[in-house]
Amino acid sequence: xxxxxxxxxxxxxxxxxxxxxxxxxxxxxxxxxxxxxxxxxxxxxxxxxxxxxxxxxxxxxxxxxxxxxxxxxxxxxxxxxxxxxxxxxxxxxxxxxxxxxxxxxxxxxxxxxxxxxxxxxxxxxxxxxxxxxxxxxxxxxxxxxxxxxxxxxxxxxxxxxxxxxxxxxxxxxxxxxxxxxxxxxxxxxxxxxxxxxxxxxxxxxxxxxxxxxxxxxxxxxxxxxxxxxxxxxxxxxxxxxxxxxxxxxxxxxxxxxxxxxxxxxxxxxxxxxxxxxxxxxxxxxxxxxxxxxxxxxxxxxxxxxxx
Numbered sequence: 550x551x552x553x554x555x556x557x558x559x560x561x562x563x564x565x566x567x568x569x570x571x572x573x574x575x576x577x578x579x580x581x582x583x584x585x586x587x588x589x590x591x592x593x594x595x596x597x598x599x600x601x602x603x604x605x606x607x608x609x610x611x612x613x614x615x616x617x618x619x620x621x622x623x624x625x626x627x628x629x630x631x632x633x634x635x636x637x638x639x640x641x642x643x644x645x646x647x648x649x650x651x652x653x654x655x656x657x658x659x660x661x662x663x664x665x666x667x668x669x670x671x672x673x674x675x676x677x678x679x680x681x682x683x684x685x686x687x688x689x690x691x692x693x694x695x696x697x698x699x700x701x702x703x704x705x706x707x708x709x710x711x712x713x714x715x716x717x718x719x720x721x722x723x724x725x726x727x728x729x730x731x732x733x734x735x736x737x738x739x740x741x742x743x744x745x746x747x748x749x750x751x752x753x754x755x756x757x758x759x760x761x762x763x764x765x766x767x768x769x770x771x772x773x774x775x776x777x778x779x780x781x782x783x784x785x786x787x788x789x790x791x792x793x794x795x796x797x798x799x800x801x802x803x804x805x806x807x808x809x810x811x812x813x814x815x816x817x818x819x820x821x822x823x824x825x826x827x828x829x830x831x832x833x834x835x836x837x838x839x840x841x842x843x844x845x846x847x848x849x850x851x852x853x854x855x856x
Contacts, residue, residue, distance in 0.1 A: 649676025772802025
């Protein structure tokens with residue numbers, strides 16, 4: 550292949566209890582990218598649709614991630630990238646991760662897959678570092694592996710794919726306000742109490758066990774965040790009301806998607822997810838802030854080739 554077109558999924562990071570270590574990929578919302586080989590070395594971003602983002606390679610997350618791959622490759626040529634940017638930056642559903650992961654996955658395909666998914670995550674993390682000052686993997690890992698992923702360790706990097714129960718559906722509301730990941734990190738405390746840590750570790754273990762066992766009640770009981778949500782939720786108008794009404798509508802759990810402002814809920818079954826979406830719509834219509842709502846199955850494939 551000399552050219553490939555790919556779908557780059559939006560993602561939900563943290564999944565309430567797993568700050569910087571848990572994430573999942575969505576199926577109904579994402580970017581599209583076209584990547585092609587060139588004889589000219591390096592990476593050129595030739596077109597961006599949908600959002601006003603820099604074309605300069607070193608200022609664009611897809612360019613930085615791609616350069617990290619090229620540095621480790623024996624390929625003598627380069628690549629051109631076109632991006633149809635459908636995930637808004639600052640939305641909290643992995644905009645920078647989609648571009649970073651999509652670029653390196655597509656390049657790897659065009660080169661005959663010399664790199665493993667774990668290596669692709671490492672490359673894509675450099676794009677995340679450009680976007681948020683931190684090379685975190687909780688968005689790019691599910692974008693590349695698909696489904697749920699656990700970052701067991703950052704040093705050395707160790708990614709664990711987690712099974713996805715078939716009836717699990719996500720509902721996401723994106724208020725049209727921007728919360729920069731770098732800003733939302735600055736307000737977090739750098740230490741936690743042992744008591745809160747114990748609660749959080751129990752929920753992480755419970756969520757992973759629930760996913761493996763397809764125990765939806767256990768998944769719901771585990772979707773609790775005692776550390777980050779109480780701080781970041783103050784940046785999101787109406788968060789407490791959205792969460793309460795989503796749970797009352799049958800959601801298993803509800804929390805902040807990544808650094809926000811998007812709010813996610815997980816439900817058992819599409820009909821419940823639709824009811825949750827209606828409750829979110831009804832609740833947020835009172836605030837006078839435009840919003841988008843997405844209902845999505847979990848994307849178990851990650852970045853994928855499209856026609």
